[in-house]
Amino acid sequence: MTSETKKANLPLRIAVLVTLAFSVLAIVVHSVYGSGFFSRLLELTGLKEEERVVTSYLFTGESFAMAGDRLAVASSVGAQLIDEEGNALAAESFAMDEPAVSASEELAVFYDVGGTAMCVISREAESILCPAEYPIRFADASKGGYLTVVSDYPEYRGRVRVYNSAFSPLFTLDCGISGYPISARVSPDAHLVVNCVSSAGSTLRFYSLNSEKELCCMELGEQLILDFDFLQDGTLAVLTEDELFLADSSGKLLSTVELDSMVLADYCLTGRCALLLLHRDHTGSEGVLRSYSSKGELVGELTVTQDVYSLSVLGRQILVLYPNELTLYHEDFSNDISYQRVANSTRCLLAGESEALLLGKSGAELIRFRY
Numbered sequence: 001m002t003s004e005t006k007k008a009n010l011p012l013r014i015a016v017l018v019t020l021a022f023s024v025l026a027i028v029v030h031s032v033y034g035s036g037f038f039s040r041l042l043e044l045t046g047l048k049e050e051e052r053v054v055t056s057y058l059f060t061g062e063s064f065a066m067a068g069d070r071l072a073v074a075s076s077v078g079a080q081l082i083d084e085e086g087n088a089l090a091a092e093s094f095a096m097d098e099p100a101v102s103a104s105e106e107l108a109v110f111y112d113v114g115g116t117a118m119c120v121i122s123r124e125a126e127s128i129l130c131p132a133e134y135p136i137r138f139a140d141a142s143k144g145g146y147l148t149v150v151s152d153y154p155e156y157r158g159r160v161r162v163y164n165s166a167f168s169p170l171f172t173l174d175c176g177i178s179g180y181p182i183s184a185r186v187s188p189d190a191h192l193v194v195n196c197v198s199s200a201g202s203t204l205r206f207y208s209l210n211s212e213k214e215l216c217c218m219e220l221g222e223q224l225i226l227d228f229d230f231l232q233d234g235t236l237a238v239l240t241e242d243e244l245f246l247a248d249s250s251g252k253l254l255s256t257v258e259l260d261s262m263v264l265a266d267y268c269l270t271g272r273c274a275l276l277l278l279h280r281d282h283t284g285s286e287g288v289l290r291s292y293s294s295k296g297e298l299v300g301e302l303t304v305t306q307d308v309y310s311l312s313v314l315g316r317q318i319l320v321l322y323p324n325e326l327t328l329y330h331e332d333f334s335n336d337i338s339y340q341r342v343a344n345s346t347r348c349l350l351a352g353e354s355e356a357l358l359l360g361k362s363g364a365e366l367i368r369f370r371y
Contacts, residue, residue, distance in 0.1 A: 057086030058363040066349050067103035067141075068123065071357060071364065072110070074099035079110035079119045079127070084351075084366060089125040106145035106165045111136045120147065120167050128167050134159070138183045146170075146186035160184045160194055162209060171209045178205060178214075183227065188234040189249050191215065195225050204228065204238065206251055218251035229269035232315070235294035237269040244274060246296050255296025262287060271313030273299050273331050291318065291331050300332030314350035321348040326358060328369050337369050 059080060061073035070089065073080045078093040079101070096112035103109070111118040116132045118139070137158065138150040145165030153159035153174055158181040162171040171192060175181045179196030186192055192207040202225035204218040223240040231237055235254070238245040241264060244257040262278035265287065269275075273294075279287035285307045291299040310321040318329040326348055327338040339356075347359040354369040 056363065056365045057082070059088075061359070061361060061364075063099050063101045064347055064349060064357075064359050065101045065103035065108065065141075066351060066357075067108040067121075068105040069352060070108075071349075071351070072101045072103040072108035072121070074101035074110045079108075079121060081108060081121045081125055081127075082364075090121045090127045092119045092121075092127050092129055094119065094129065100139070102139055102141045104141040104143055104145070106143075107141050107147065109139045109141050109147055109149075111139045111149075113137065118149070122165060130167055137181075140183070140185045142186040143188055144186065144190065146190070148184045148186055148192070150181045150184050157181070160192070162186060162192055171207070173207060173212060179203065182225075185229065187230055187236070187249050191249060193228065193236070195228060197224065202240075204236075204251060216251045218247060218253070220245065226264070227267070227269065231269065231274060231294050232272045233294050237274045237294075239264065239267060239269070239276075244276065244292065244296075246274075246292075246294060254294075257292055257296050266308060266311050268311050268313040268318075271318075271331070272316055273313070275311060275313050275318060277304070277308055277311060289318075289320070289333070291333075300330075300334070302329070302333040309346060310348045312348050312350045312356075315353070317350060317354070319348050319350045319356050321345060321358070326356060326367070328354065328356065339367055339369070 059073055060075045063074040065072045069084060071082045073082060076096055076099055080088050081090045083089055094117050096117050097115055098113040100113050101108060101110045106123050108121045114135055116135060118130050118132055118136060119127060120130060121127045132151055134152040136149060136151050140148045147163040149161050151159050156174045156176055158175045160173040160181050161169055163169055175196060179198035182195045182197055184192060184194040190209060192209060194205045196203050196205055201222040202220055206215040208215060226239045228238040234249060236247040242259055245253060246255040247253050259278060262280060263282055265279045266277040267275060273291040276290050287304050289302040289304055293299050307323055308320055312319040316331045318331060320327050325338045325340050326342050327336050329336045342358060344360045345358045349357045351357045356367045358365045
């Protein structure tokens with residue numbers, strides 16, 4: 001090849017090399033920038049714009065729950081159901097000393113713990129003021145539109161009532177020698193599960209909704225059941241101070257997870273995985289976040305060296321509120337993205353896929369995370 005030919009081909013060679021270089025660069029940028037690590041690095045260096053607050057609105061609230069894509073808010077002065085735009089779809093004014101709320105897709109129940117005030121708001125934003133005859137100890141809104149209420153009842157250790165979404169009674173259980181009912185929920189397959197405590201310890205008792213005859217009983221010896229709920233696939237998750245028990249809807253034990261002598265500080269039992277916050281001792285905030293599958297397998301673990309204000313789980317996503325940031329994780333903690341403007345926030349809730357609500361007594365912010 002002559003020098004003249006080489007010179008003639010030089011622009012073509014340069015163009016090919018430049019094209020190849022840009023192709024390689026595009027692949028590298030796509031693989032690295034698409035990872036959570038690089039996304040997080042851009043946040044910390046200020047090169048990536050923080051996640052945008054889509055909606056901000058004011059209200060007075062002390063207890064919160066997601067009713068599908070709506071926010072249920074309970075306060076000392078009443079109940080509200082709020083949509084994504086901050087509009088109050090329904091509101092009722094009544095006094096509560098210790099306001100609490102539980103919600104499902106179909107309804108939300110607002111009640112005064114230790115008092116008799118109670119209100120139900122449906123998906124259609126229809127509200128019913130339904131004060132109880134005796135002090136309420138616990139209430140739960142379950143999938144399928146079931147409402148379960150645990151209350152005092154004279155000459156018995158307590159009463160458990162199940163209602164449908166129109167607040168018509170379906171089932172009543174008066175508890176005697178079985179123990180004091182602490183909490184109760186309706187399972188995804190429409191069985192009533194009641195947590196009873198007596199001098200012999202805690203038991204979970206199972207009933208169908210058409211008979212007071214006990215179907216079965218799950219006994220855990222002298223251990224005290226702190227709480228129980230149902231994972232996304234219907235698995236029953238039961239927590240004591242020392243162990244996490246996983247069972248099917250009939251109470252058959254599937255798996256047991258020991259907490260390794262750590263202190264249970266917080267938990268969520270309603271996602272694809274059971275999420276536990278475990279501290280190394282009673283004096284500090286250092287510990288671990290662990291997620292367990294419905295089979296009791298460890299899905300992910302994250303070391304925690306600061307306070308955790310709130311946890312929320314939805315599907316495969318985990319939301320954690322720290323003093324200085326709100327962080328969204330995958331269920332195995334392999335990916336994360338954070339939002340830093342969390343001043344005056346005390347609670348967080350996952351409101352949908354990569355959507356979070358930052359909550360305080362004076363209002364909320366709806367945030368959409370972008371990976």
